[in-house]
Amino acid sequence: MTAISVTVNGRPHTAQVEPRRLLVDFLREDLGLVGTHIGCEHGVCGTCTVLLDGRSIRSCITLAVQADGAEISTVEGLADGAELHPLQDEFSEKQGLQCGYCTPGMLMRASEILAGNPDPSPAEVREAIASNLCRCTGYQFIVEAVLGAAERMRAEKETAS
Amino acid sequence: MKPPPFDYAAPTTLDEAIGLLAEHAGAEARVLAGGQSLIPMMNFRLAKPGYLVDLRRVAGLAGIRREGDTLVIGAMTRMAEVERSPEVAVAAPLVTEAIGLVAHVPVRNSGTVGGSLAHADPAAELPAVVLALDAKLVAAGPGGTRTIPAGEFFTGPYGTALAPEEILTEVRLPVWPGGHAFTEFSRIHANFAVVAVAALVDADGDRIRRASVALAGVGPTPVRAHSAERALLGTSGDAETIRRAAQLAAADLSPAGDLHASAETRLTLAQVYLRRGLELAVSRARNER
Numbered sequence: 001m002t003a004i005s006v007t008v009n010g011r012p013h014t015a016q017v018e019p020r021r022l023l024v025d026f027l028r029e030d031l032g033l034v035g036t037h038i039g040c041e042h043g044v045c046g047t048c049t050v051l052l053d054g055r056s057i058r059s060c061i062t063l064a065v066q067a068d069g070a071e072i073s074t075v076e077g078l079a080d081g082a083e084l085h086p087l088q089d090e091f092s093e094k095q096g097l098q099c100g101y102c103t104p105g106m107l108m109r110a111s112e113i114l115a116g117n118p119d120p121s122p123a124e125v126r127e128a129i130a131s132n133l134c135r136c137t138g139y140q141f142i143v144e145a146v147l148g149a150a151e152r153m154r155a156e157k158e159t160a161s
Numbered sequence: 162m163k164p165p166p167f168d169y170a171a172p173t174t175l176d177e178a179i180g181l182l183a184e185h186a187g188a189e190a191r192v193l194a195g196g197q198s199l200i201p202m203m204n205f206r207l208a209k210p211g212y213l214v215d216l217r218r219v220a221g222l223a224g225i226r227r228e229g230d231t232l233v234i235g236a237m238t239r240m241a242e243v244e245r246s247p248e249v250a251v252a253a254p255l256v257t258e259a260i261g262l263v264a265h266v267p268v269r270n271s272g273t274v275g276g277s278l279a280h281a282d283p284a285a286e287l288p289a290v291v292l293a294l295d296a297k298l299v300a301a302g303p304g305g306t307r308t309i310p311a312g313e314f315f316t317g318p319y320g321t322a323l324a325p326e327e328i329l330t331e332v333r334l335p336v337w338p339g340g341h342a343f344t345e346f347s348r349i350h351a352n353f354a355v356v357a358v359a360a361l362v363d364a365d366g367d368r369i370r371r372a373s374v375a376l377a378g379v380g381p382t383p384v385r386a387h388s389a390e391r392a393l394l395g396t397s398g399d400a401e402t403i404r405r406a407a408q409l410a411a412a413d414l415s416p417a418g419d420l421h422a423s424a425e426t427r428l429t430l431a432q433v434y435l436r437r438g439l440e441l442a443v444s445r446a447r448n449e450r
Contacts, residue, residue: 002169019169019213022200041162042201043268055241055270061200062271065169066193066217109267130350131265 009077046132096145098136194276236275339363340446398443
């Protein structure tokens with residue numbers, strides 16, 4: 001067992017983990033944060049995407065021990081209490097999901113995209129979410145949801161400043 | 162699936178890391194860089210190292226710096242960092258262009274330059290890049306450090322000149338003054354290439370004075386296309402010369418067919434992408450002046 005300290009959605013955690021513990025299993029099994037889904041388990045589908053120090057990673061091909069000392073953000077950290085994050089709201093509004101299996105990964109990847117580029121073009125969103133597979137929607141409504149969220153987040157920022 | 166059990170250490174110095182590799186050689190100890198190839202292989206149980214030496218805390222292995230006519234990239238530098246680096250875009254735009262084709266952003270956020278090179282997938286982009294650039298790879302082992310020319314580094318599919326207790330520490334890329342191009346065919350965007358071409362051309366006036374071309378996906382290791390390079394020298398790099406150079410280079414290749422593409426398909430793709438890569442590199446070499 002190896003000792004690790006991580007901050008997940010702002011809350012510090014220390015734990016003893018087996019070195020072979022995948023980060024996604026640490027989040028789901030040890031911390032009970034089951035919002036992050038497990039799909040392919042070899043880094044292809046993207047549903048396990050979380051942010052590690054602000055950058056998207058595949059938590060199914062990352063060991064928990066590799067995250068020692070890092071700040072992790074998962075889908076559970078997006079909403080502000082009962083108030084949904086604009087991305088979550090737009091995915092709901094625009095029907096950017098059907099079965100919802102890919103949604104946590106899509107949301108986390110989209111939050112990274114918008115942090116780096118608040119005003120992406122539809123083509124840029126398509127290119128950026130190519131890392132995450134969705135078998136239901138055909139991506140159309142996901143792209144619209146991300147663009148809708150970008151617009152709202154820009155408007156909110158403008159109001160705030 | 163989940164990785165099989167293994168022991169683990171995250172040392173803070175290179176000497177410690179090398180010592181651990183030597184000490185746990187019997188357990189088939191392996192280096193863990195970003196893990197973006199190794200961990201999927203362990204999930205599939207295709208790799209079962211009994212001991213992992215994680216390099217993420219070893220000081221001095223990550224970073225990008227310019228030393229005169231050489232660009233030095235530390236082995237633990239994340240691909241995404243290299244992709245975003247203005248210094249790399251100026252000194253080695255071939256690297257920037259190739260990295261944009263390596264998997265997706267989340268993989269590039271974790272995956273490292275040294276990891277990709279030491280993994281030595283015959284269809285990977287960076288091995289072809291370092292081969293075309295005649296880069297030097299620096300390895301540290303129990304006996305000190307040594308420099309391995311890219312042309313001697315790749316020994317077979319997933320095989321390198323590194324000894325089991327040696328660690329790749331940095332890659333030294335000569336700055337190429339002319340035009341560059343990285344082109345590839347893959348069935349799905351961001352998949353491994355079926356065939357990839359790294360092309361470099363330097364022109365003096367209208368005459369090509371230097372050319373360097375490497376391919377991935379057409380053999381057990383990345384290969385240089387020397388006959389194409391020779392065919393271009395002293396010419397203006399016109400369409401007919403490029404077509405012939407691509408033909409000559411393809412004639413030297415003997416790719417194996419697999420489930421991704423037959424040998425015939427790979428040969429045809431190699432010619433087409435050699436032509437496209439050389440045309441782009443020549444036109445960029447001309448605009449450079």
